[in-house]
Amino acid sequence: MNPELGQIAIALAFCLTILTAWFGLAGAAQRRARWMEAVDGLSLGVFLLTGFAFLVLVTAFLGDDFTVRYVADNSNSALPWYYKVSAVWGAHEGSFLLWVWIMAGWTLAVALRSRDLPDTFRARVLGVMGLLNTGFVAFLLFTSNPFQRLVPMTPSDGADLNPLLQDFGLIVHPPMLYMGYVGFSVSFAFALAALLSGRMDSAWARWSRPWSNVAWAFLTLGIALGSWWAYYELGWGGWWFWDPVENASFMPWLAGTALIHSLAVTEKRGTFKAWTLLLAITTFSLSLLGAFIVRSGVLTSVHAFAVDPTRGMFILAFLVVVVGGSLALYASRASIIASRVRYSLLSREAFLLVNNILFVVAMAFVLLGTLYPLAYEAVTGGDKISVGVPYFNAGFVPLMLLVALALGVVPALQWKRTPPERVWHHLRLMALASLVLGVGIPLVVFDALPWQALAGLTLAVWVLVTHVVDLVARARLGLGRVPVAYWGMWLGHIGFVVTVFGIALTAVLSVEKDLRMAPGQTESVAGLTITFDGIIGREGPNFVADRGLFVVEEQGRRYTLHPEKRRYAARDMVMTEAAIDAGFLRDVYVSLGEPVGDGAWAVRLQVKPFVRWIWFGAIFMMVGGVIAIADRRYKRLRAAAPAAVAGARA
């Protein structure tokens, strides 16, 4: 297909997004039913047009159309077809086209699934989303055209996709991440619509909750996939680096975690209303900030895209408009919100507030560490600094431990107030049990563990025990009567501690050896013996590799691992391909460094206990987030919803 068709589709989509915004917002303000109805068709149009543009780009990649500059930069005729498809979002322009398409998809989904909302509210939500997409499409059209041609200097073959990206991870990680980033635009749009219409009761929270949870679930999965990808593909066994771009995706997650909890309080108790609105604005603003960090190249990072000042300026301007505009609206309206609900310190409300404070503080902490180098450079006139990993760990670990501490109390709490004696009576045995299990056993089994690990284990046991006991107590009254939403919360919380458990144990029990190994040499690591049997050559579709033979003997089991050192011809780039024997309880991880003479190689041997639990936990959290909104009450979101909320508040 002709690439210009894609560009025309984007230009048309731009016009339609402007109309969506206008008909939605102006239609709601002037109560013009025809205008508000038009928004549905316009949203569908934007979705189809951007989808068509995306398809055109995919076709250009599959057909090796190197007259298109973006294809020539990021593909090669020798690339396997599935990487040609994923190369579409392997660099800036195409990934932003994906972003825009996903934005259009969320808008269409809201249009289709919100027919029961009041017309003006619905039109405002779609209008705000149209307005956001106007900015995104303009960015694509005016600074990042993926369909730009290279004529007449067309190359005979493409420069190839960066070998690091030639992996399953690229196929799944960015789409999931963008689903999350962009999904929070729905929460944002609901919050703005609530502010615009002055309907800041609990109804908007109830309507917004399913969308926010789904966006959060996608973001959780996207971040976990990114971490897992970095773990096996970068070749050295780290799973989180506090890299600016990782932080860029993590900050919306932290704010989003606070948001989905705060929404629950607002929906059920009618309180935290102003705070929830602010969180919805903050979360999406952080998504935009992330886009700015990744796409402007202002920070040195693992995945920064090409540096182009106009792009950075555009996103920065957009960010200022969105954040400034929404905060101004918030400031002018939020003061009329009145909360009449009282609650004591020992109540679910209070502990959800604790959750919110801890997650927002954690977010602010990560934000400070991420942006500090920028501020420092600006203030000192060019001095470059970097903020070290110890900074992030020093603050983040204690904060998450506090989260776990509070989390264990939650099942014992009721709304409004809980008698202190009841809480104490309910929890004292479990607290003791967690201390014994979490501190006692590790101290007997292992020599000395750092306090963070002991605290992490104890608190993981603490949350696990309190949640299991609570579930059993509820199940006794009839398993069928346990609400679906409860299962969602339960799974999400268990997921959180599974991740904590994995992090604590991996951090302290991992064994890592960097060595020089000659052929025939045997080394022992954490009770395993690993023998280096030499190197053989291997030819892949678009690379040549030195393939190592490592025989591992582990408790009577014997297997061979094949780490590789690959040289990709098109970019003349060397890549480490680690070999991993993945397991539920531990990973054995072997990577090849470089040849160091006499047939010997620099080698890294690692045994990483429980590392997979970090990502298992994330999957639990994601599933929990989705289940929590599968509750029947969200399927009955009729216009009668406000009445139901008033009932719930009584």
Next chain:
Amino acid sequence: MNATRRNRLLAVSFLVLGAAVTAAFVLKALNENINLFYPPDQVVDGSAPVDTRIRAGGMVETGSVLRTGGDLTVHFTLTDHAGSAFDVTYQGILPDLFREGQGILVAGKLGADGVFAADEVLAKHDENYMPPELAKLKGMPGTAPQGGMNTERSIIDPAGADAVRGNAVLEGGGR
């Protein structure tokens, strides 16, 4: 004072105290963990502090990489091609794109003897990418901004080394 007020006062004092402690703690952590970057001339002329964790960078001087002994110790020299150069020692695995003639970053401590003991070596993971810290140094190839002739040349000749391209990746060889 009624119960509500007492609770509110408690909550507020708790918040203020928490915020103050947190702020103090954060500033301390930040202060202890910022690593300043120094180019070769500042490492050589003594502006870079000794025995403090810093970052430095430069081009790996051709012919300077030397592995010694039976372990993974490696020595090399970083230069700015403008008269300043310093020696680095590192123990461990070098990143994939560590090559002679390429710009890299090292993190670690400068010794009193002028030798930089690195605990981390970062090389660019894209052959055309230049870490922003190094981009300002003179004599560095690959510092041309994207666009114009450079980009076009690199596409006619994919191995051409003059364009800054997408997906630049910094790769750590160590931890």
